Amino acid sequence: MKRWNGWGDESHSYEVPVKSRAALSDWVGPPSAAKSASLGEVLKTVPQSRVTAAPFLSFDPEDRLRHARGQSFGDWVALRSGQLGVFPDAVAYPESSEDVRSLLEWAQRTGTRLIPYGGGTSVAGHINPEAGSTPTVTMDLRRMSTLLKLDDVSRLATFGAGVSGPDLEARLRAHGLTLGHFPQSFEQSTLGGWIATRSSGQQSAHYGRIERLFAGGQVETPKGTLKLPVFPASAAGPDLKELVLGSEGRLGVITEATVRVSKMPEREEFVGVFFPGWEEGLAASRTIAQAKLPLSMLRLSAPEEARTMLMLAGHERLLGALEAWMKFRGAGEGKALLLIGSTGSAASVTFALEEALALTRKHAGISAGRTFGAQWTKNRFRAPYLRNSLWDLGYAVDTLETAAPWSAVPKLLRDVEAALRTGLEKWNEKTHVYTHLSHLYGDGSSIYTTYLFRLAPTPEETLERWQRLKARASEAIVAGHGTISHQHGVGVDHAPYLAAEKGALGMSTLEGVMRGFDPSGVMNPGKLLRGAGG
Numbered sequence: 001m002k003r004w005n006g007w008g009d010e011s012h013s014y015e016v017p018v019k020s021r022a023a024l025s026d027w028v029g030p031p032s033a034a035k036s037a038s039l040g041e042v043l044k045t046v047p048q049s050r051v052t053a054a055p056f057l058s059f060d061p062e063d064r065l066r067h068a069r070g071q072s073f074g075d076w077v078a079l080r081s082g083q084l085g086v087f088p089d090a091v092a093y094p095e096s097s098e099d100v101r102s103l104l105e106w107a108q109r110t111g112t113r114l115i116p117y118g119g120g121t122s123v124a125g126h127i128n129p130e131a132g133s134t135p136t137v138t139m140d141l142r143r144m145s146t147l148l149k150l151d152d153v154s155r156l157a158t159f160g161a162g163v164s165g166p167d168l169e170a171r172l173r174a175h176g177l178t179l180g181h182f183p184q185s186f187e188q189s190t191l192g193g194w195i196a197t198r199s200s201g202q203q204s205a206h207y208g209r210i211e212r213l214f215a216g217g218q219v220e221t222p223k224g225t226l227k228l229p230v231f232p233a234s235a236a237g238p239d240l241k242e243l244v245l246g247s248e249g250r251l252g253v254i255t256e257a258t259v260r261v262s263k264m265p266e267r268e269e270f271v272g273v274f275f276p277g278w279e280e281g282l283a284a285s286r287t288i289a290q291a292k293l294p295l296s297m298l299r300l301s302a303p304e305e306a307r308t309m310l311m312l313a314g315h316e317r318l319l320g321a322l323e324a325w326m327k328f329r330g331a332g333e334g335k336a337l338l339l340i341g342s343t344g345s346a347a348s349v350t351f352a353l354e355e356a357l358a359l360t361r362k363h364a365g366i367s368a369g370r371t372f373g374a375q376w377t378k379n380r381f382r383a384p385y386l387r388n389s390l391w392d393l394g395y396a397v398d399t400l401e402t403a404a405p406w407s408a409v410p411k412l413l414r415d416v417e418a419a420l421r422t423g424l425e426k427w428n429e430k431t432h433v434y435t436h437l438s439h440l441y442g443d444g445s446s447i448y449t450t451y452l453f454r455l456a457p458t459p460e461e462t463l464e465r466w467q468r469l470k471a472r473a474s475e476a477i478v479a480g481h482g483t484i485s486h487q488h489g490v491g492v493d494h495a496p497y498l499a500a501e502k503g504a505l506g507m508s509t510l511e512g513v514m515r516g517f518d519p520s521g522v523m524n525p526g527k528l529l530r531g532a533g534g
């Protein structure tokens, strides 16, 4: 069962190795553990629902609690402290587009707000009900998860949008197919959520981001049904799919989605390459990204991240051996680690990796073979479980991400890290900060930064520390002309910074679009756009 106040399935955990705890103390200070509220304690705080009985609704307090928050840092503080304050008034479980239509009609008639809910893995406050006097119902789409149609000739599959990552892949695998969309939240997130937040998978260099995979479908909006027919390409005016991608539940509910699928690859490989320093790693990564080789992944960890990940995974012996070997090969402190993945036919994987490795050698890259690739593959969906055990110890961890053209990447990365490193000086607290470039393109890259700090004596102060760090880093992103989100979306947390990249006309156009589909503002108010009915 899904954890109600943390990440992932309750049957899995990933403890911080005892040997690594000294490193945590060195980075930010000794732990300051906080007591977490129990499920029973929080259930007592769920208020009376303001909604009277309607079809598909559950009023069960535990259902309401389990749909009250996502996975943003603010959500964690609320769940762990038990101070949620706001809960949905009920949870709806529609089973078809027709059910969704009748819920939309009911919501408009009764003045109830609706929040579409996929897997609840949002890290930006997307699915949180707003405080206020208007009743809110969360619409959990998990019962709409079947494979509705498979066109094997065209490699198109149509699913109910509430299908989770593992279910979707299992159904395709039975036909020798894959979607290949693997965000780190894969275990819990859903197809509808990926589309509504413009998600990016770890191997999107090969399969494409969700924008490329989403071919069409059906959206139920308060104004009616929006059908998105499937074409391989079209010049028939602006593409309405673009309005649905990233719509964050504001214009309606994606009920069916057709996606472009691929044959299961013959071979998949990940190799690691070390560089003597960050500059060499960056130059090599950019060269490889611009060479347009058939790679599935390029992921460049800055030295601090490479060291931290190995320490937290308890691989200090591997780290020691690596240090000695790298010294022997002439590389000093400050190594960067590039993971290169390739997916496809055996011949194309061999070709792509040989070409990529040849380019790394021109920038003093030293191949570490498949060891680090295998390590990454093993932990690719496991790493978020560390967040549970770090919190239990007394440490907070959060991530943020942006993307920018190559020419802006080095300064933006430095500025975001500096904003985080110095953000807690007011409290005399340290922040441990490390970064990787997670998705590399010909013209630029995403920048994905993790920051770790100590929990404060009270949840209010922990929240205040995080808000300060988040605001400082977001301001650095805006000042450095990065996007406020490369893959996590806008939600509530990033909404104050959206106008900086869309401009006044862009914002009013988006508001007009949302109003066109949802004139009475019942859909997920307060997310994405802070005006427009919310």
Ligand SMILES: Cc1cc2nc3c(=O)[nH]c(=O)nc-3n(C[C@H](O)[C@H](O)[C@H](O)COP(=O)(O)OP(=O)(O)OC[C@H]3O[C@@H](n4cnc5c(N)ncnc54)[C@H](O)[C@@H]3O)c2cc1C
Pocket: 007, 070, 071, 115, 116, 117, 118, 119, 120, 121, 122, 123, 126, 127, 141, 161, 162, 182, 183, 184, 185, 188, 189, 190, 191, 192, 193, 194, 195, 196, 197, 198, 199, 200, 201, 202, 247, 248, 249, 250, 252, 253, 254, 255, 384, 487, 488, 489, 524, 527
């Ligand atoms: C540990 C962790 C790792 C992550 N890694 C990645 C990553 O690698 N790449 C990445 O892109 N993101 C990542 N995320 C962020 C998150 O998983 C994505 O934003 C994901 O796409 C959300 O999907 P979901 O099904 O959980 O949606 P939810 O969180 O339930 O909802 C997100 C938004 O989409 C809307 N929505 C959901 N379903 C529908 C629907 N059917 N119709 C209309 N609107 C809908 C909701 O109203 C809400 O606004 C990560 C999150 C966590 C916690």
